[in-house]
Amino acid sequence: MFFKKHAVSLLAGLVLFWSCGAHAADSLQLTNEVFQEIEVKAADGKVEKKMVPAAKVVPGTEVLYVITYKNVGDKPADQVAITNPVPKELEYIIEPKTQTETAPELSVDGGKSYGELSRLKVTGSDGKIRAAQASDVTHLRWRLRSAVKPGEKGTVSFHARLK
Amino acid sequence: MEVNDLCICIGGAVKFFQKTHKYHHGLVRNIAILVLLTFAHEAHAAGTPAGTLINNNATVKLTDGNNNPLTLNSNVSTVRVNEILDVQIVKNDSTYVTVNTPDSNKLLSFTLTNTGNGPEKFILSANTALGGDQFNPVLIHIVLDTNGNGIYDAATDTNYSSGSNDPILNPNQSLVVFLISDIPAGLNNGDLGLASLTATAATGSGAPGTRFPGAGVGGSDAIVGAAHATATSQNGYALAIVSTALTKTQVISDPFGQNNPVVGAVITYTLTFAVSGTGNVTNSLISDSIPASTSYVAGSLTLNGTPLTDVADADAGRFTGTGIEVSLGILTAPTTQIVTFKVIIN
Secondary structure, three states, X not given: OHHHHHHHHHHOOOOOHHHHOOOHHHOEXXXXXXXXXXXXXXXXXXXXXXXXXXXXXXXXXXXXXXXXXXXXXXXXXXXXXXEEEOOOOEEEEOOOOOOHHHOOEEEOOOOOOOEOHHHOEEEOOOOOEEEOOHHHOOEEEEEOOOOEOOOOEEEEEEEEEEO | OOHHXXXXXXXXXXXXXXXXXXXXXXXXXXXXXXXXXXXXXXXXXXXXXXOOEEEEOOEXXXXXOOOOEEEEEOOOEEEEEOEEEXXXXXXXXXXXXXXXXXXXXXXXXXXXXXXXXXXXXXXXXXXXXXXXXXXXXXXXXXXXXXXXXXXXXXXXXXXXXXXOOXXXXXXXXXXXXXXXXXXXXXXXXXOEEEEEEEEEEOOXXXXXXOEEOOOOHHHOOEEEOOOOOEEEEEEEEEEOOEEEEEEEEEEEEOOOOOOOOOOOOEEEEEEEEEEEEOOEEEEEEEEEEOOOOEEEOOXXXXXXXXXXXXXXXXOOEEEOOOEEEEXXXXXXXXXXXXXXXXXXXX
């Protein structure tokens, strides 16, 4: 387990010193993957849509970020809040099929504050304050309602479009 | 994040999620429309530059089993932006360019724009043998507006030579390109000679979505955009030949009610200046001298029925002392101008 944690940290290019220490056994493992939908033509000529890892995309493409958390420790993780910035080249897409469990809170101010989009305001390019739109979203936050038990795994996700 | 705060937050979070749920349902349709519009718009814009690497990682905050706050990061996911190949050409002349027969070095102006999202080389070609016209212009050069002023400068701008100076444009960058042609002799007024300019992305073109793996910027794939990565714009040369004709007639009116050229008879001269064909004539001036043994009848000069004063002033005509002059300035065909004046036989 220790080695696995190490491998993940190194892959991420992040050196999380404390993850190697006493807290390691208590931590969540967090992985971030990005997918795009492609159309695959089957032998019978039927076109099916399929999600595949998005390594290369063209502007205008919708991608799906999937963040998987897993409690790899032996104690529950409580008050779990996962945040993810929306990369500046992407525009957040409000998820039409909302899953109550995983609906994110939204931030339009770089993650300083979060709330419902309809209540958020931004300063437009004309200097006037206006209602925020999906394209103004800078960060997403998912607060899990219950503790993540040892061995428990879950995902949160969001769609965004490449500008 | 404080543990105490979090306890309250968790309860609050549930409420929040329920509200969000309702909110989403109310907005689903509007959002779907917005997304479509955005996509349509993006098809014309260059978008995020090709080769850009988009990195993303998630962070989690939690309270561990020992009640200590902990922050952890995910791996970094990376997406590379592929290159869209596309191009647009528009003609800069709002109408056909008017020419004579023969004529030489006549310009058609076009603007080429890289509508893709990566720097791209474009291959240019011209076609002067199009159908639907009366003659073929003789292409002399395709010229690149090297100094970027939008005007053809023979000394500065570069003649295009396919394969040697194909223009390379950045996303959204434009270049004016001129077609320079000669016009054959022996054409008729109104004849049209069409010519077109085509630009094609050097990396590749074809059906939208055609993929050239690894051929894009920074190892990205190059993908043909909605406009097929090739574009053509057409304009033409229109023959505008102006013809002019001046005719002079006279009517004699003698004191006896007859038409004999006797002493005291008045001669009314009518000068008819007809401009036909297409185009303008400039600086046209009608002048006529007073015949020997006659005298000009003061105040008899008219232009298109309107009297003109004899003195040199704001109106178009005058009596010079030896003849009349009427300045017609710029005339656009077709038009007919009629000048009359009278003399009396001495």
